[in-house]
Amino acid sequence: MIKMYGIKNCDTIKKAQKFLITRGVEFEFIDFRQTPISKKTLQSFIDVVGWDKIINKRSTTYRNFSDEEKQNISLSLTLKNPTLIKRPVLVTADDIEVGFSEKLYQRFV
Known part of the structure; x- marks a missing residue:
């Protein structure tokens, strides 16, 4: 299952969600503000893609x-300020992608 992390009112999140939904790709959306991510989850993002x-x-x-x-x-500063995290963060079984581009998301279709 694909997980998308972000903030529901973010325009980039809305574009990414629309892209996936119109192509029939199922995903779970996790809003940083309603369900804060754990230190372990954030660290896993950083381990794969780096702070930059x-x-x-x-x-x-x-x-x-x-x-x-x-x-x-x-980690603690970022967890206290989740809007520091670039959106969306898309987590699959094999990879983590940060940001949205149609070209990048084509591989999930």
């Missing part, structure tokens, strides 16, 4: 951080 891909440097949350905070992004 996980952190959304365009987010308001990130931009409002001090330079020191930006240099010291940690």
